[in-house]
Amino acid sequence: MRSQSQQIYKDHWQSYLKFGLIPYPASRNGKNPIVPWKEDLPAPCSDDYADWEEKYPDANIWVFLGDNFVVIDPDGPGAEDFVKGLNLPKCPTSKSGNKSIHRWFRVASPIKPLKIGNGDGTFIELRTGNMGMLVPPSIHPETKKAYKWMEGHSLWNIPFPELPKEAYEKIKALLPKQETQPEPRMMPAQAENSSLGPLDIEKYLIHYNIVFKVKLDTDRSLYLLNRCLFNDHHTTKDNQGDSCIIQGADGKLGYQCFHNHCSDRTWQDAREAISGNDPIFQFRKGYTPPQTKDSTILFENALLNADALIRIEIPPKRVILTPWLYERLIALISGWRGLGKTWYGLSAFDAISRGESFGPWNTETPVPCLYVDGEMAISDIQERLRLLGYGKQDQRKAPLIIYSDAYANSLGIPRANLLNPKWREALKALLLKHQIKLLGLDNISSLAPGIDENKKLDWDPVNQWLLDLRFSGVSTVLFHHTNKTGDQRGTSAREDNIDTSIILLRPHDYRIEEGARFIVKFKKIRVSMKELKLLQDYEFRLLEIDNRVEWAWKSAKKKNQGEILRMIDEGMKQEDIASLIGVSKGYVSQVKTKAIKDGHLSKDGKLTPEGIALIRSVFEEENDEFSY
Numbered sequence: 001m002r003s004q005s006q007q008i009y010k011d012h013w014q015s016y017l018k019f020g021l022i023p024y025p026a027s028r029n030g031k032n033p034i035v036p037w038k039e040d041l042p043a044p045c046s047d048d049y050a051d052w053e054e055k056y057p058d059a060n061i062w063v064f065l066g067d068n069f070v071v072i073d074p075d076g077p078g079a080e081d082f083v084k085g086l087n088l089p090k091c092p093t094s095k096s097g098n099k100s101i102h103r104w105f106r107v108a109s110p111i112k113p114l115k116i117g118n119g120d121g122t123f124i125e126l127r128t129g130n131m132g133m134l135v136p137p138s139i140h141p142e143t144k145k146a147y148k149w150m151e152g153h154s155l156w157n158i159p160f161p162e163l164p165k166e167a168y169e170k171i172k173a174l175l176p177k178q179e180t181q182p183e184p185r186m187m188p189a190q191a192e193n194s195s196l197g198p199l200d201i202e203k204y205l206i207h208y209n210i211v212f213k214v215k216l217d218t219d220r221s222l223y224l225l226n227r228c229l230f231n232d233h234h235t236t237k238d239n240q241g242d243s244c245i246i247q248g249a250d251g252k253l254g255y256q257c258f259h260n261h262c263s264d265r266t267w268q269d270a271r272e273a274i275s276g277n278d279p280i281f282q283f284r285k286g287y288t289p290p291q292t293k294d295s296t297i298l299f300e301n302a303l304l305n306a307d308a309l310i311r312i313e314i315p316p317k318r319v320i321l322t323p324w325l326y327e328r329l330i331a332l333i334s335g336w337r338g339l340g341k342t343w344y345g346l347s348a349f350d351a352i353s354r355g356e357s358f359g360p361w362n363t364e365t366p367v368p369c370l371y372v373d374g375e376m377a378i379s380d381i382q383e384r385l386r387l388l389g390y391g392k393q394d395q396r397k398a399p400l401i402i403y404s405d406a407y408a409n410s411l412g413i414p415r416a417n418l419l420n421p422k423w424r425e426a427l428k429a430l431l432l433k434h435q436i437k438l439l440g441l442d443n444i445s446s447l448a449p450g451i452d453e454n455k456k457l458d459w460d461p462v463n464q465w466l467l468d469l470r471f472s473g474v475s476t477v478l479f480h481h482t483n484k485t486g487d488q489r490g491t492s493a494r495e496d497n498i499d500t501s502i503i504l505l506r507p508h509d510y511r512i513e514e515g516a517r518f519i520v521k522f523k524k525i526r527v528s529m530k531e532l533k534l535l536q537d538y539e540f541r542l543l544e545i546d547n548r549v550e551w552a553w554k555s556a557k558k559k560n561q562g563e564i565l566r567m568i569d570e571g572m573k574q575e576d577i578a579s580l581i582g583v584s585k586g587y588v589s590q591v592k593t594k595a596i597k598d599g600h601l602s603k604d605g606k607l608t609p610e611g612i613a614l615i616r617s618v619f620e621e622e623n624d625e626f627s628y
Contacts, residue, residue, distance in 0.1 A: 010057035025059035060138035067110035070128040093153040097140025105163035184254035197285030198251030335504030340516030353400035366397035367437035374446030390548035516542035
């Protein structure tokens with residue numbers, strides 16, 4: 001039998017997960033994970049962690065750093081002395097089993113990892129991005145000594161400080177000159193039609209079949225190319241981002257490739273390589289194509305041969321919140337009035353703009369957000385944002401903008417109205433001007449006063465506007481009320497063009513003093529099969545702790561099954577149970593059949609003593625079973 005002290009991974013992985021680090025089991029004989037992993041794969045879910053805990057309880061712990069964390073790792077006497085001279089702020093500090101000292105920081109925007117050698121075996125490494133670290137109490141594979149947090153300098157003693165820019169520049173200055181590169185020259189997109197908005201780089205690159213990924217920096221956007229425009233050997237698909245087009249907040253553009261041969265290349269060079277002498281003003285934001293009497297000419301331009309269409313490399317939609325919230329999406333979140341929809345919505349948007357996880361889902365792409373509230377007092381929104389952000393020192397990775405209808409109305413601005421085409425046009429113009437990628441509309445009833453919710457005809461103009469936003473690159477999350485049967489209220493046509501539909505349900509054992517507590521259930525979703533495990537039913541509960549709020553969450557599968565067995569015992573019909581729990585009648589039947597087979601129900605549908613004990617154990621779960 002294993003001793004408790006040996007179960008490194010089992011006993012400690014949850015501690016690191018709470019700090020936003022992703023813990024993988026690692027071999028005692030190496031410094032890499034012993035399970036498959038890749039940067040662009042979805043983050044592990046609770047089932048993965050439970051599986052690893054059971055399979056690899058004795059493993060070391062390796063944490064993935066990603067773009068938010070950076071570790072300074074000096075190796076050698078000269079390296080440690082150099083780091084001590086950087087005047088770094090107090091930070092979490094660990095010591096490896098080989099006596100190397102690791103200093104841990106956060107970064108507001110991604111930086112490139114560095115590795116500097118000086119010829120005598122001494123080097124300094126700055127680890128971040130697609131890299132990781134062994135953490136205490138892992139055992140060093142060579143010395144067999146444990147990693148330790150230095151006294152008073154653990155994650156639990158000190159929050160992650162921001163890596164000082166001066167320190168990063170001093171470390172980068174150690175690189176040989178041929179490895180450094182000047183900042184790219186930024187210039188306007190072009191002279192023609194300069195009265196229009198900035199160039200829409202995404203639309204431009206897609207039109208010319210250039211494959212790219214987008215990464216948002218603090219004050220600029222990086223369009224990471226899968227190849228250098230001037231030398232195919234400089235960039236590969238496995239090293240995407242070594243060449244990129246950069247667009248600043250002022251709309252100016254630059255080109256960068258991290259190879260000396262391309263160091264003097266500019267946006268004008270990149271434009272010529274992509275589109276030659278073609279005019280590109282039609283890709284400016286705000287451009288409206290001229291009207292023609294012969295609509296056939298317009299349609300002709302949109303016709304594509306099927307074989308040609310297949311060959312076009314269209315970049316995949318960026319995932320915002322894994323796996324259910326992504327680019328160019330329309331989502332609907334419905335719940336009974338007073339359930340906590342606004343808390344849920346504001347919390348999700350706040351986490352996305354900070355690049356944090358929300359419940360069991362990780363933010364992959366922080367994007368500029370606009371949250372439109374149609375009914376709350378501005379003081380209530382202010383208080384909720386204060387509670388959500390209390391004690392968080394990190395800067396937002398992307399802006400979160402609030403439009404309060406109550407505050408706007410106090411300034412003499414007309415009330416928000418989705419039924420008013422001029423209001424919709426004005427909101428779209430604001431979205432494009434501020435480069436908003438995620439819009440929240442809370443809620444349909446307050447933002448569409450006078451709408452007949454049961455008439456498809458009333459909803460059609462709003463639906464067409466939502467599709468227009470989708471084509472413009474904006475994802476929209478709608479918040480709505482449910483009816484007495486638990487479905488979204490009103491016409492079913494509202495869900496015709498919805499990509500993701502979520503219902504928030506109140507648990508059967510809910511008590512009013514518990515505040516915001518509900519089951520999150522996905523009714524409709526378009527994701528890959530491998531991501532479905534992240535879309536099980538989850539129970540969310542909002543807790544207020546020391547002047548801040550925090551969501552606790554856990555799988556609701558067992559509770560759902562317990563509710564079903566209890567209702568069967570009470571003699572309820574299966575279709576009524578399915579409606580109340582929010583599952584199919586087939587699922588209720590499966591639970592009943594299995595319970596009879598396992599001896600928890602008798603054949604006439606009554607709980608056995610074993611079944612009563614099972615129900616009691618399910619409903620007596622304590623809060624410490626929640627994740628945070």
